Amino acid sequence: MNDKNLKPQAHKLTVEEQAKGGKKSGAVRGFKAALKRHITENPNDVMEIIDNLFEAAKNGDIKALQVIIELNGESVKQQEIAVHKQEIKVKEKHYENTDY
Numbered sequence: 094m095n096d097k098n099l100k101p102q103a104h105k106l107t108v109e110e111q112a113k114g115g116k117k118s119g120a121v122r123g124f125k126a127a128l129k130r131h132i133t134e135n136p137n138d139v140m141e142i143i144d145n146l147f148e149a150a151k152n153g154d155i156k157a158l159q160v161i162i163e164l165n166g167e168s169v170k171q172q173e174i175a176v177h178k179q180e181i182k183v184k185e186k187h188y189e190n191t192d193y
Contacts, residue, residue: 106114132139143164149157162172 143161146157146161146164150161
């Protein structure tokens with residue numbers, strides 16, 4: 094075994110650090126629940142948010158574009174896979190039409 098490649102565990106979480114993580118997780122869940130309630134009660138706000146996302150995406154905000162894609166039900170990873178598959182199809186057609 095090569096001891097040079099082994100990395101010692103530099104830091105283990107203390108009880109206090111673990112508790113902070115649990116509190117943060119609970120706060121995030123609470124925020125998401127409150128946001129969902131707000132969205133269902135105020136659909137006009139949702140349209141305004143979506144309009145702002147589209148405007149930001151038009152101005153080159155990549156993060157806004159990613160959010161729009163995810164809201165549309167497609168993740169960025171799925172988009173990358175689709176583009177890769179399309180590139181493969183183009184290359185296959187090119188090689189089919191090439192005489193050797």
